[in-house]
Amino acid sequence: MTLGALLSSLASDRPAITCNGRTITFAELDARASQVAHALVRDGVRPGDRVAVLTRNRTEWFELLFGAARAGAVLVGLNWRLAPPEIAAIAADAAPALVLAGSAERALLPSGFRVVDLDSDHEAWIAGLPTTPPAVPVAADDVVLQLYSSGTTGLPKGARLTHANLLFTPRMGATAYGMSAASVNLLASPLFHIGGTGYGLTTLGLGGHTILMSEVVPSAIAAAIEEHGVTHAFFVPAVVQMLLDAPPGPDLSSLQVIAYGGAPMTEALLKRAIGVLGCAFLGVYGMTETAGSVTALAPADHDRPELLRSVGRALPWHEVAVFDPVTGDPSPVGEVGEIRVRSGQNTVGYWNRPAETAATLTADGWLCTGDAAYADADGYLFLHDRIKDMIISGGENIYPAEVENAVAGAPGVADVAVIGVPSERWGETVKAVVVPADGATPTAEDVIAYARTRLARYKCPTSVDFVDALPRNASGKILKRTLRAPYWP
Incomplete structure (x- = not known):
């Protein structure tokens, strides 16, 4: 099975996606995806070539995903929230044969790329x-999607x-x-994240209706819940x-399940949400590299207070275990180690990053x-805790080293930790x-202000402390646990 074959099996007059007041059926999505595939082939995109997309959530994203799948191409999601230099770096790494961008987002791209404007040119492009x-051979183990996340x-x-x-x-x-096919799924996460595209394929892949924000x-999310049930x-x-x-105001009683993840949910917020919204809650844990969720805290588990801080247990088709990150041996029950996953969902590796791929994927899977x-x-x-020092803010992954590199160049800064x-x-x-x-x-x-000229706004510091020196251990490594201690009970 491939994504293109899956879509073919779903083609019908049932509603597939509703976005910004427009609804397309599965039959229409199927037809338009094929037109995209033919447009890519016509424009010289070959199997394995990268095709990048830079736009806010819109129906065309899924047309492009399924179209690229049928053309044997790899869709690359570009994060429009990044600063232009960050987008330029990712685009240079992916080296797409073609970029499809919304009119507003197109201005964020560097020059030198072939671009189809999704607002003014897309319809003529596939007409x-x-x-x-098209008659392009595609296999299940072909790469079809490439999503970027920063490393440590x-x-x-x-x-x-x-x-x-x-x-x-x-x-x-x-x-x-x-x-099921009867489900109506609201998708608000950005599609350049696995929590957007990957989660979107859950209901879409079952023939259900997706409400894309x-x-x-x-207020718009609440109104959409009521309007579309x-x-x-x-x-x-x-x-x-x-x-x-x-x-x-809006009636939210149609909600059956709210899944949450991407960042820790406090017990207080979770209990309040369960009490106010009255639907079932499902906690999930996963990452881009695992193509989405690998564990789940089932709705019934939320009745057990001692489990509210858990991310649940492995889904049936995964092996999820805790290992000593130094020895590689399994960690005993109750002992902290590194989460490792063995699954058919695991990435085949990073693009142009053989060393990081080898460090992430072990020989035994x-x-x-x-x-x-x-x-x-x-x-x-x-x-x-995090073995990596990653910060998760509003569901976005932020890596301190990247922010530190930017802030370190600010006038008057001698040293910095984030x-x-x-x-x-x-x-x-x-x-x-x-340290001034x-x-x-x-x-x-x-x-x-200096950081905002170099990084996406959500990555930038929202506060700054000034100190005479940063705490370090004997080898000179900054003791970030010491820095965090006053703020985290």
């Missing part, structure tokens, strides 16, 4: 082309996902999320918080997540701890 798939050094890494990886998502939807506006949704905790804080956790006797996983501190709205937010240069008196405003 008159066949509505049946701040360098972007393109995780390569195959048709076979992504075709677990409908199974995930049916088994973990309780979805172009942006996260709590939404049964399922996935939200990062920050969006759950926003939804609870939005003015009351385990994927090293870099996340620390312990497992109880029943197999429930509890995230303990940590995550609690945020009521975003879960975590970025704090820079700065001799005789210099930089302000917090100066440091933040």
Whole structure:
């Protein structure tokens, strides 16, 4: 099975995607995906070539995904929230044969790429082309999607996902999320994330109706739930918080299951959400490299207070275990180690990153997540800390090394460390701890403004502390646990 074959099996007059007031059926999606595939072939895109997309959420994203799948191409998701230099770096790494961009996002691209404007050129680009798939051989183990996430050094890494990886998502939807062809799924996460495209394929892959939000506006999300009778949704905790804080009004009683993940959910927020919204909640854990969720905390598990901090147990088709990251031996019950995953969902590796691929994928098939956790006797996983110093703010992964590299160049900065501190709205937010240069008196405003010229706004510090020296161990490594201690009980 391939993504293109899956779509062919679903072609009907049932609604597939609704976005910005427009609904297309599965038959229309099937036909338009084939037209995209023919347009790619006509324009010289060969099997294995990268085709990049830079746009906010829109129906055309899925037309391009399935179209690229039928043309044997690899769709590359570009994060429009990044600063232009960051987008340029990722685009240079992916080297796409073609870029499809929204009119507003097109301005973020560097010159030198062939671009199809999704707002002004897309319809003409596919007009008159066949509505049946082109004769391009495609296999289940071909790479079809490449999504980027920063590494611990701040360098972007393109995780390569195959048709076979992504075709677990409908199974995930049916088994973990309780979805079916009758489900109406609200998708608000950005499609350049696995929590967007991967989660979107759950209901879509089962023949259900997807309500695609172009942006996260709590009032619009609530209105869409009522208008379309939404049964399922996935939200990062920050969006759950926003939804609870939005003015009351819309009827949300159609909701059956809200899945949450992408960042830790506090017990207080989770209990409030369960009490206010009255539907079932499903906690999930996964990553781009695993093509989505690998564990789930089932709705019934939420009745057990001792499990509310757990990310659940492995889904049936995965092996998920905790290992000593130094020895590689399995960790005993209750002992913290690194989460590792062995699954058909695991990435085949990073694009142009053989060393990082080798460090992530073991010879016997385990994927090293870099996340620390312990497992109880029943197999429930509890995230303990991060082996990597990653900060998760509003569902976005932020790596301190990248922010430190940017802030270190600010005038008057001699040394800097970046940590995550609690945020009521975003879960975590970025704090820079700065040692001023001799005789210099930089302000917090100066440091933040400098960072914003070099990084996406969500990665930039929201506060700055000034200190005489950073705490270090005997080998000179900054003791970030010491820096975080005053802010985390």
